[in-house]
Amino acid sequence: MSSTFFNSFAVLFVAIDAAGIGPLFLLLTEGATREQRFKIAIKSSLIAFTVLIIFAYGGKFFFNWIGVSINSLKIAGGIILFIISIEMLLDKRRLRREESANKVLS
Known part of the structure; x- marks a missing residue:
């Protein structure tokens, strides 16, 4: 318990x-x-x-x-986490955030 x-x-x-x-x-x-x-x-x-x-x-x-199904949710979650990790390794997330911040500030 x-x-x-x-x-x-x-x-x-x-x-x-x-x-x-x-x-x-x-x-x-x-x-x-x-x-x-x-x-x-x-x-x-x-x-x-x-x-x-x-x-x-x-x-x-x-x-x-x-x-x-639960298994398809697990697979989809794993794919999403894999894509996020690849983007983090390639530094694409930071570049995208900087671009959107520059658009907001402009």
């Missing part, structure tokens, strides 16, 4: 990335008051929790309904 809990907690902790999302949250709510930030944090947490629960209990049914 506790092993399953700790495994689930570790996966959720890594997926949520609280340490990494904190500065982004502060940046996005820069002009907001403390009370507004609190309301935004609560609302976004409730939305994320709702989506998590819906997919935890209804995800298998949903993917069966649209005809996608």
